[in-house]
Amino acid sequence: MQIFNKIMPLKSFLLEKRTAGISIGLVPTMGALHKGHLSLIKKSLASCDLTVVSIFVNPTQFNKEEDFNNYPVTLEADKALLIKEGIDILFMPDAKEMYPDRSKIKLHFGQLDTVLEGKFRLGHFSGVGLIVSKLFNIVSPDKAFFGQKDLQQVAVIKKLNSELTFGIDIITVPTVRDADGLALSSRNKRLTTDQRKLAPILYQILTETKSSLISGEDIQIVMKHARDKIAENNPEIELEYLEDISKHQEISLCIAAYFNEIRLIDNLFLFSR
Numbered sequence: 001m002q003i004f005n006k007i008m009p010l011k012s013f014l015l016e017k018r019t020a021g022i023s024i025g026l027v028p029t030m031g032a033l034h035k036g037h038l039s040l041i042k043k044s045l046a047s048c049d050l051t052v053v054s055i056f057v058n059p060t061q062f063n064k065e066e067d068f069n070n071y072p073v074t075l076e077a078d079k080a081l082l083i084k085e086g087i088d089i090l091f092m093p094d095a096k097e098m099y100p101d102r103s104k105i106k107l108h109f110g111q112l113d114t115v116l117e118g119k120f121r122l123g124h125f126s127g128v129g130l131i132v133s134k135l136f137n138i139v140s141p142d143k144a145f146f147g148q149k150d151l152q153q154v155a156v157i158k159k160l161n162s163e164l165t166f167g168i169d170i171i172t173v174p175t176v177r178d179a180d181g182l183a184l185s186s187r188n189k190r191l192t193t194d195q196r197k198l199a200p201i202l203y204q205i206l207t208e209t210k211s212s213l214i215s216g217e218d219i220q221i222v223m224k225h226a227r228d229k230i231a232e233n234n235p236e237i238e239l240e241y242l243e244d245i246s247k248h249q250e251i252s253l254c255i256a257a258y259f260n261e262i263r264l265i266d267n268l269f270l271f272s273r
């Protein structure tokens with residue numbers, strides 16, 4: 001595995017490969033890699049000649065400094081995992097390389113900024129859009145891989161890709177779960193043993209709500225019941241939102257909750273209209 005910390009050497013290396021007709025897959029990450037990341041990586045390895053994984057904890061997408069400072073970093077384990085998977089290139093820039101000057105650009109995604117993550121993490125998608133645009137420009141991949149756990153992020157990136165005419169094939173990879181249903185996330189590493197035991201409640205709520213809705217129960221009543229269930233039985237969990245969102249013909253249920261200061265999200269595809 002070749003490691004690049006600087007943009008220009010990576011760009012010229014990839015230009016040579018591209019000119020030789022080699023297809024490039026990009027898996028952008030913030031590190032603290034887990035099986036969810038591995039599923040993205042495996043998809044890229046299977047469908048592209050060369051896979052670039054990036055690890056960069058992007059400061060501009062955090063709306064709370066404390067969340068940024070506490071984001072798990074497991075660089076040595078990440079590198080070992082990537083070598084084992086047979087990754088070609090690891091791009092691991094520092095903040096100065098990615099943001100030589102304080103960034104002034106703000107991106108807006110219309111309706112997407114006003115709901116769910118956009119509503120509760122002000123400026124988050126602007127930061128995601130900025131860093132993903134930079135990575136797209138640097139790597140210029142044929143395909144880029146993102147996890148469905150961050151459903152709204154995928155929508156934002158697809159918008160970015162089409163509006164800024166990157167022309168990249170954006171591949172959404174299904175959420176990977178632990179045996180008890182908890183969606184894999186780097187943030188799970190920060191949960192205490194007790195919080196970890198409680199955390200699958202998010203997936204339980206999603207699956208229960210889904211089956212009630214599919215069996216024809218009233219959506220307002222079902223959602224209220226689910227919200228009350230969390231509030232009544234789990235004082236240590238603070239539900240931020242449980243909402244249904246529709247895009248084109250598809251409807252998904254999305255949830256976000258705090259376990260003390262650790263914020264977890266999840267979603268479940270409901271059905272097509």
Ligand code: PAF
Nearest residue numbers: 028029030058128131150
């Ligand atoms: O999903 C993530 O890990 C991040 O939001 C991403 C896409 C790597 C951008 O920093």
